[in-house]
Amino acid sequence: MNRNKILVAALAAALILQTGSFASAATSKELLNCQKQFESQVRSFTNVMYLRLYGCAQKVVECKLADEIDAVDPTTCLARAATLCGATPTKVADALASKAAKVVQRCGLIPLAELEQYVEGLGFFNVSAGCSAGSVTDLVNCVFADARCSTERELFLIDPRAQDSLTTAGIAASFPCVAP
């Protein structure tokens, strides 16, 4: 129900953007609220994502290390890990969609051009140009995609076996930035 409300609000915001029916420039409060929401939702999403991926990689690598160092048969351990990991791509995708919708709900009230400008705006000019964003929704999706990729790379830097672990769990294709 909540997700439906968010989607409706996001669509409404997108509609406003399409029709361009804004009375005036964004207020300072609207700009700061948008920035705050952006930051808060990206942080929340990257936390959820990291914990999910880390949890999966952790389970798999411990099965493999036990096998490699102590010759413990990993079959049962890996089967358990695969069960835990299997839901990760869907959970991460759901978290991304719901958190991005919350940002669009808040920032969609501000014209894209005002989010892009640095002075009297939030400075998304280069970010927006970098992903050819044509709407606030595009911009939000773009920032979330980049944050997602950064978090995946971060996991790989911290745990260089993570890519192998996710491959073993059969979910590496969903997380292509967990890589050198």
Added chain:
Amino acid sequence: MNIDYGRKLALPMTVAFCATLVAGVARVEASPAFTAAKTCRKTISVQGRNYAKKRLSLLLNCVDRLLKCEIQLEVDATNPNACRDLAIKSCNARLGAGADTTLSKAQAAFDSKSATACLVFDLPSMLSNGPGGLWYANDAECAGEPDIPSLVDCIRENVEEEVDATVAQVKPRAALLLSNVGLGDEFPNIPLPPTVDVEINSTAPGSGTLVDPGTINVPVGSALRITGNPDLSCGGGASNGRLTITVGTQELTIKEPWGPNEVAIFGPFTATGTIAYSIDFKDQACDDVASGDVDVVP
């Protein structure tokens, strides 16, 4: 009655005893090498994520405070001075280069906890791509580190790049805001946009009369970076000269001692057009104003 009770207890107790034995055997099966590998990997993972979260939070919170002052100035024409003073004090205490800042302490905590946890496992095993290794040799930048503290330090620096990249994406004004309060050099991975550099000078050393910068051309997408030349100093006495620069709705002040470390960055400007600027110079008895236009050109 008591005998029945004893019989009822016998089976669970036996099961518990056997379970303890099995658990004990299982625990014995985990070799010291496996335990060391697990401890090292887990500590780096947990401490690495804690550090990344802390860095992200400190940076975003600092930029938030700075951004609020600037947006309120630009949109509402609110005097930013008190807001900036508080924000700068907070940012310096958390993000400054000193060893006692929150960020420095978080870095030290990651370094020491990770290095300590990995001492038993040792460097070759951490780097090894073979069975039982932690594969850190896959990280080309860190593979050649000579010891565990250096490797841990290298891993942290790589993580910092990713965190800072996220800050740059989520808060694109971060680089300019940090540079304008003297913290830009601490975060080179939050890149500044291209800048047009203008140095404000006086007609002669100590003359107190500004050289008119005239019309300043800035390409779309670039920022205007203003510094003061040391010849500006005039009137002798304390070094308390200041340039208050206004460009459109933005206003920044830079202070003596003049030079490359005291900068005011405006923009970047994202649309062509003309924006008025003024530069107000005060130092002891010297007082001069220059004004003109910033032309934002394609």
